Amino acid sequence: MLRQRLSAALLAIAMLVGLQVATTGPAAAAPRILYYDASQAQEFKAVVAQGAQIWNSRVANVQLQPVPAGRTPNIRVYADNGWPRTYSTSLGNGRWYMGREAVNDGYYQPRIAAHEFGHILGLPDRRTGLCSDLMSGSSAPVSCTNPNPNSTEASTVNNLFRSAAAVPAREFTWVG
Numbered sequence: 001m002l003r004q005r006l007s008a009a010l011l012a013i014a015m016l017v018g019l020q021v022a023t024t025g026p027a028a029a030a031p032r033i034l035y036y037d038a039s040q041a042q043e044f045k046a047v048v049a050q051g052a053q054i055w056n057s058r059v060a061n062v063q064l065q066p067v068p069a070g071r072t073p074n075i076r077v078y079a080d081n082g083w084p085r086t087y088s089t090s091l092g093n094g095r096w097y098m099g100r101e102a103v104n105d106g107y108y109q110p111r112i113a114a115h116e117f118g119h120i121l122g123l124p125d126r127r128t129g130l131c132s133d134l135m136s137g138s139s140a141p142v143s144c145t146n147p148n149p150n151s152t153e154a155s156t157v158n159n160l161f162r163s164a165a166a167v168p169a170r171e172f173t174w175v176g
């Protein structure tokens, strides 16, 4: 009788544990955090942060955050009078320039910032001419004010970071 009660209690515990495991499920993988340093982006610091925020709101597997003091950034952002451009060293690492050449031509600054971050996140230029594509860059009209990656661009980035894909070092220029 005692043994029966004991085994019934053990069964109940086992079921409870099993239930907890079943309802908790596999933990979602934490996103990869990439730190960016916009301290040398001059008058574009706010728009650099906006470009990062755009990506953060659309992808789950990677997040762009301002670099904390004392940490080495993955990404450095600069400003100069040339074309916007990116020098990526590997997936999630490199530096890019907010180039005034395009800003002065009237290209939408948040779109430039999100586009150049897109290169760091593993996306190449795709000069489709479409404003709905973030990576169409300067091939879309100067009047294009879409700063958002389309769903394909966002899912490509998610997939690259899910698999920690190897992306070779590359250089991209706004006008190619």
Ligand SMILES: [Zn+2]
Pocket: 115, 119, 124, 125, 137, 172, 173, 174
């Ligand atoms: Zn580009």
